[in-house]
Amino acid sequence: MITVAFLKAAIIAGTPLLFATLGEIITEKSGHLNLGVEGMMLMGAIIGFQVGYSTNSPLLALVFAAIAGAFGALIYAFLTVSLRANQVVSGLALTIFGTGFAGFIGKSLVGMKMTDEFNYFFRDLKIPVLGDIPYLGEILFNHDIFVYLGYVTAIVLGLYLYNTGKGLNLRAIGENPAAADAASIPITKYKYLHILLGGALCGLGGAYLSLAYVPVWQENITAGRGWIAVALVIFAGWNPYKAIIGSFLFGGLDIIGFRLQGTAVAISQYIFDMAPYVATIVILVIVSLRKSRKNAPPKALSEPYFREER
Amino acid sequence: MQFRIVKKAEIGKKKRVLIFLGSIVAALFVSGLFLVFLKLNPFQVYVAMLQGSLGSAYRIEQTIIYAIPLLITSLGVAIAFKMKFWNIGAEGQILMGAFLASYFALNYSHLPKPILLFIMFVAGFIGGAVWGIIPAFFKSKWDTNETIITLMMNYVALKWVVYLQYGPWKDPNASGFPRIANFAENAVLPELLGVHVGWIMAVLLTIFVYYFLNKSKKGFEIAVLGESINTARYAGVNIFSTVILAMVLSGGICGVVGFIEASAVEQTLTKDITGGVGFTAIIIAWLGALKPQWIVLASGLFAILIQGSSYIQSAFGVSTFSAQLLEAIVLFFVLGSDFFTRYKLIIDWPILSRTKESGK
Numbered sequence: 001m002i003t004v005a006f007l008k009a010a011i012i013a014g015t016p017l018l019f020a021t022l023g024e025i026i027t028e029k030s031g032h033l034n035l036g037v038e039g040m041m042l043m044g045a046i047i048g049f050q051v052g053y054s055t056n057s058p059l060l061a062l063v064f065a066a067i068a069g070a071f072g073a074l075i076y077a078f079l080t081v082s083l084r085a086n087q088v089v090s091g092l093a094l095t096i097f098g099t100g101f102a103g104f105i106g107k108s109l110v111g112m113k114m115t116d117e118f119n120y121f122f123r124d125l126k127i128p129v130l131g132d133i134p135y136l137g138e139i140l141f142n143h144d145i146f147v148y149l150g151y152v153t154a155i156v157l158g159l160y161l162y163n164t165g166k167g168l169n170l171r172a173i174g175e176n177p178a179a180a181d182a183a184s185i186p187i188t189k190y191k192y193l194h195i196l197l198g199g200a201l202c203g204l205g206g207a208y209l210s211l212a213y214v215p216v217w218q219e220n221i222t223a224g225r226g227w228i229a230v231a232l233v234i235f236a237g238w239n240p241y242k243a244i245i246g247s248f249l250f251g252g253l254d255i256i257g258f259r260l261q262g263t264a265v266a267i268s269q270y271i272f273d274m275a276p277y278v279a280t281i282v283i284l285v286i287v288s289l290r291k292s293r294k295n296a297p298p299k300a301l302s303e304p305y306f307r308e309e310r
Numbered sequence: 311m312q313f314r315i316v317k318k319a320e321i322g323k324k325k326r327v328l329i330f331l332g333s334i335v336a337a338l339f340v341s342g343l344f345l346v347f348l349k350l351n352p353f354q355v356y357v358a359m360l361q362g363s364l365g366s367a368y369r370i371e372q373t374i375i376y377a378i379p380l381l382i383t384s385l386g387v388a389i390a391f392k393m394k395f396w397n398i399g400a401e402g403q404i405l406m407g408a409f410l411a412s413y414f415a416l417n418y419s420h421l422p423k424p425i426l427l428f429i430m431f432v433a434g435f436i437g438g439a440v441w442g443i444i445p446a447f448f449k450s451k452w453d454t455n456e457t458i459i460t461l462m463m464n465y466v467a468l469k470w471v472v473y474l475q476y477g478p479w480k481d482p483n484a485s486g487f488p489r490i491a492n493f494a495e496n497a498v499l500p501e502l503l504g505v506h507v508g509w510i511m512a513v514l515l516t517i518f519v520y521y522f523l524n525k526s527k528k529g530f531e532i533a534v535l536g537e538s539i540n541t542a543r544y545a546g547v548n549i550f551s552t553v554i555l556a557m558v559l560s561g562g563i564c565g566v567v568g569f570i571e572a573s574a575v576e577q578t579l580t581k582d583i584t585g586g587v588g589f590t591a592i593i594i595a596w597l598g599a600l601k602p603q604w605i606v607l608a609s610g611l612f613a614i615l616i617q618g619s620s621y622i623q624s625a626f627g628v629s630t631f632s633a634q635l636l637e638a639i640v641l642f643f644v645l646g647s648d649f650f651t652r653y654k655l656i657i658d659w660p661i662l663s664r665t666k667e668s669g670k
Contacts, residue, residue, distance in 0.1 A: 100631045227458070
């Protein structure tokens with residue numbers, strides 16, 4: 001059952017999750033819990049699809065998808081950073097907004113298909129040398145450009161967070177904004193920038209679904225993946241490197257029900273469709289059981305910061 | 311020019327209401343711009359929405375039928391939110407309540423109507439309560455993030471009902487169409503004054519939740535726990551049992567919605583039975599400041615919004631998603647307006663301050 005083809009497909013299915021998870025990690029590191037991931041993914045998915053459909057340019061489609069995700073994040077950032085609104089409810093409102101936004105724009109696009117231009121853009125490109133490793137080469141290094149972009153983004157974000165001064169500043173804001181403020185780090189600017197960057201990554205994750213993974217427009221194309229990404233952040237312990245593993249694991253769970261259809265396994269596909277959700281619950285419980293300081297959330301997560309309240 | 315933000319002292323009720331109304335007006339204005347962009351006259355659309363939801367006795371009844379699940383679910387959600395337990399799982403709790411109630415409706419339809427309906431009510435409550443206890447248990451034992459767990463359980467419940475609908479519960483007489491058989495007449499809630507008796511349950515539950523949250527010891531403990539877990543511990547509140555009780559009630563009340571919708575509206579179990587009520591209820595509970603009396607009002611407003619938008623959909627050809635957009639815009643503004651009840655924005659004009667300084 002666990003074949004090379006299955007593992008390769010798991011990586012493809014995990015790529016939108018990876019982008020969204022990375023986006024949420026960078027957001028939460030700034031101390032903001034944005035539950036609008038699903039909404040921002042949908043906004044990226046529909047804008048990417050609409051732009052791609054009318055311009056036939058994959059690059060433009062991706063750029064606008066990222067902008068759409070960042071736009072959603074901007075609404076959230078204005079509410080929670082500047083107006084200090086409740087983060088949980090603001091994020092939920094953003095998800096509702098994104099769902100309505102995508103449904104509204106996508107109404108006339110349902111069932112439309114992306115052109116060959118996009119098939120070509122998202123074709124498999126084998127990486128020299130690495131791609132020739134038996135088994136692993138086919139699973140990891142014979143993918144479309146977007147999957148590689150996922151690897152690179154995760155590693156760049158990891159380096160940024162743990163090996164640069166700016167990354168340290170960001171983590172300081174998420175852990176102890178008052179101290180960061182005292183060290184004259186421009187908190188508001190950092191928060192806005194990273195929430196927007198997080199939104200852009202979520203938008204890209206959504207666009208991968210509508211442009212390459214499906215690639216036909218259908219209502220609610222994300223099907224809860226944004227929420228799984230929020231859970232994956234906890235699973236990954238807010239660490240971009242671990243997010244790679246988590247995303248691909250869940251990519252596998254996502255497709256397992258479909259893959260088992262017509263095999264000897266006599267369990268309904270609908271029961272297997274529960275797998276990613278049940279696994280998320282189980283993993284969250286396990287993570288919370290063995291609480292370690294290393295995997296803890298940023299200390300000031302979802303607490304608004306107000307200088308004069310210190 | 312520079313901005314400064316200063317914390318306000320507690321403001322009066324009148325001012326709070328004014329700020330709230332102001333934010334609604336602002337939201338309607340922004341939505342109006344959106345409608346203009348769609349080449350529609352916003353005033354015509356808003357008037358049509360009111361006509362579509364309140365324009366005749368029949369339409370008012372339809373609006374009330376929308377308001378019932380919104381109100382009851384919001385009450386359930388509010389109990390959990392009061393404790394700062396982010397129960398995003400109302401969708402799943404409604405589905406599981408509907409599932410358990412439907413089990414009795416489909417298999418025990420020979421029972422006398424009042425007895426069967428009572429059993430279904432209890433089953434609905436239990437179905438939702440079980441779905442509420444699970445995250446409550448993990449939260450109070452190991453501090454597991456309840457937002458994600460309740461959310462994931464929505465999907466588990468949904469897939470479970472899909473499984474039943476496409477699998478073991480599929481009606482063999484529906485010529486292959488994946489649907490569950492309609493309930494027998496015995497399992498359908500009766501009507502009173504043109505609307506199914508769910509409205510009476512909604513009224514009774516509103517009174518119950520009001521008294522529970524404001525007058526009972528447990529309700530007080532829930533509020534204390536929501537403010538600060540340390541205070542609650544210091545005051546000798548049993549945290550485990552309080553969290554569990556709150557979620558039994560929260561989930562159970564949402565489960566009752568599943569029973570009402572399955573019995574009175576759909577008259578069967580379907581995967582679409584919630585219609586997104588579980589998410590809208592979170593907004594309503596928040597808009598109503600978690601106070602039952604305000605939640606009644608907010609539910610009414612949202613029912614008007616939903617019924618009104620389904621009317622303008624046919625009258626102006628606007629997509630139903632525009633209702634969702636409208637909901638979100640209203641919510642954004644109300645969320646943002648809360649800032650003005652807590653803080654004061656002071657704008658320092660450099661010219662003015664310079665003259666002030668020179669005057670010194």
